[in-house]
Amino acid sequence: MPSFIEKNHFLLRRLHSLTGIVPIGVFLIAHLLTNSSIIWGGGALREGFDGAPFKDRGVAYFQEEVAWINTQVPHLLLIEVTLWVSLAFHAILGVYYARSGSANTDRYPYQGNWRYRVQRLSGYLGFLFIFYHVATLRWGWTFLIPGGTEWSFRYSASTLAAALHGSTTGLTTVGVVVSLFYFAGVSLLVFHFANGLWTAAITWGLTISKAAQRRWGYVCAGLGAALMLMAWMSLFGALAVKHDDARRIESQLHHKAAGLAPKAAEIADTN
């Protein structure tokens, strides 16, 4: 009797490829765009913080983005569950597939072979990182963030800074370890997505000739570089934020919102 995996080999393989792009890859782009706004948001035009320093305006922009996602985006739980299921599917099958190979970059140190190897490595480490990231900042497993506080979308920048710093007062040793893990995790995952997008085009048969594969390679490398920049902006932006400064800005936003929108005011009242 062929197993379920054997019988549905083609479907599972292609779903594995597809889930890496939709929804996971699409989410990654949106997620990094939002998170990096903690820096680039300082240059964006938004009312209320006209005279404030660049850094403060970035925090305000980021907080408003995160609050919008958590209060205004419809079916947020459905989106989250879809992502978790897709991630679990992509990761479990990914490990199963990766175990069928054996790296040989020592004998054949070609660039493509290295990417093959790092793709699998980044899959393993990236999944560990995503689990830690979601468990601590989404599910509130605070015992995994020593010195940090529970993440809240109402205090998005300050609680994120505390989680990365390892305290609410400044960078600690634990914070350095956590931040280095974040740096490795996000960098590997951005590579994993960009390289996966390149190989997916071959898997599905979109890019055939060497020239077409090279052209698509430039597109994927460009997208990867942009996402890498955003990932590093998000991390270093959050690390540069002081917990108390961010909390002051977040409180100002809550008060501002209380005078404008009833729903946001309701949230501000519960503080």
Added chain:
Amino acid sequence: MSATASSSTHSRPVARPEAKPGRTVRFRVKRCDGPGKPVRWETFAVKPEPGANIISCLQQIAASPVTVDGQKTTPVAWDSGCLEEVCGACTMVINGKTRQSCSCLIDEYAPNEGDEITLEPMSKFPVVRDLWVDRARLFDALKRVKAWVPIDGTYSLGAGPRESAEKSESRYVMSTCMSCGCCLEACPQYQLEENPDKWPASFIGAHAMNQARLFNEHATGAVLKGARLDTLMGEGGVNDCGNAQNCVQVCPKHIPLTESIATIGRSVTIHAIAKWFRG
């Protein structure tokens, strides 16, 4: 400067060191007396003649099988056929990389006194003895993808469809595959599998996908396209490729193997969608 002119298909470096005449070259050989027997390393010293290749040095070792330690041993066994890099039989791992030993010139690999060359059998096929391996799985894969043009029958099928010169020219490079096994040896997804019952579910390899494409693109061979794609759609087929693309780097015939894999990927995508709707 060597007198050897580089051919159009092989881009060897033009400027390479002049080989020292009368030098001694050491051959470190991975040896095994037969399936299941222990592996050992032996080193031999050879004075290669000008223009010598690995095979001619192995012949010298066979004539006097004594290691550098003065130990008398058995002659090193190897497989070879054409001696002009078109049969694939003499493929082995030379200095850690897979290639044909007949076209591997000692003057290039070991130009100086005391230079050492390491010889190993391919690791993805069962060893028969020493450097000689059994490539049966490679040929079994060609049968599984029906890598032929079906013209046998009980009556004359008449003339085949006309082939354009352009199309046959594009297929020519794919047809130069000599089933040597280099693409499989260098592939991180292709593993040694000695049990023939497990071959169908194990990764089939670049060579078979290239041959499937070759015959899919042949006007008469295309009648078996569906059967080929059914095989390549399943376990061990094109989806098991990990896109490391080592195959195309080591192919001695410079066959665009990765283009063939992508072409099969496209064919299988269309085949699967068509089958899903058509039943």
